[in-house]
Amino acid sequence: MAASTAFFSSILNVPTSKISNSDVGFNRIRFWVQKKRSFTPAIPISIGDGIPSSSGSCNSAAISNSLTLDHDSINDEEVKKAESIIGSKVRVKVPLKVYHVPKVPELDLTGRVGLLKQYVGVHKGKRISANLPYKVEFVAEEISGRGGKPVKFLAHLREDEFEFLD
Numbered sequence: 001m002a003a004s005t006a007f008f009s010s011i012l013n014v015p016t017s018k019i020s021n022s023d024v025g026f027n028r029i030r031f032w033v034q035k036k037r038s039f040t041p042a043i044p045i046s047i048g049d050g051i052p053s054s055s056g057s058c059n060s061a062a063i064s065n066s067l068t069l070d071h072d073s074i075n076d077e078e079v080k081k082a083e084s085i086i087g088s089k090v091r092v093k094v095p096l097k098v099y100h101v102p103k104v105p106e107l108d109l110t111g112r113v114g115l116l117k118q119y120v121g122v123h124k125g126k127r128i129s130a131n132l133p134y135k136v137e138f139v140a141e142e143i144s145g146r147g148g149k150p151v152k153f154l155a156h157l158r159e160d161e162f163e164f165l166d
Contacts, residue, residue, distance in 0.1 A: 085164070092114070093110075095108070114138040120156075135156055
């Protein structure tokens with residue numbers, strides 16, 4: 001790719017008449033343009049009907065959607081047990097303070113009765129490492145919220161921090 005002397009004279013701000021020998025230095029300047037590269041697999045892949053051939057080799061790729069269970073998976077009994085306790089009344093049996101309740105700086109939950117809303121130790125059929133897996137809803141009658149209604153709040157608890165009342 002050779003450029004004309006008029007091109008370089010406009011860049012260098014030098015009149016064309018001053019460039020006497022156009023072969024000196026200018027023909028060595030080249031502009032490189034990087035081309036987009038596309039992926040071409042070395043081995044052609046064909047997606048066929050998924051039926052293997054009788055010769056023992058299969059040139060087609062079968063796509064399957066299977067659920068694989070690993071050591072973190074749980075069985076149906078544990079899921080049913082977790083679902084059965086949802087909605088139970090529980091009482092906090094250990095000294096426990098929370099600091100996220102609106103309109104009060106701290107609130108002691110010892111002896112309070114709440115409703116078990118959710119078990120978050122299982123997510124999409126797998127056990128997760130929730131250190132406070134039980135979500136309990138409490139109602140603070142002594143604290144008035146919007147419109148004079150009592151304030152409702154949630155707290156995450158461990159199993160050894162509460163007892164079932166039902």
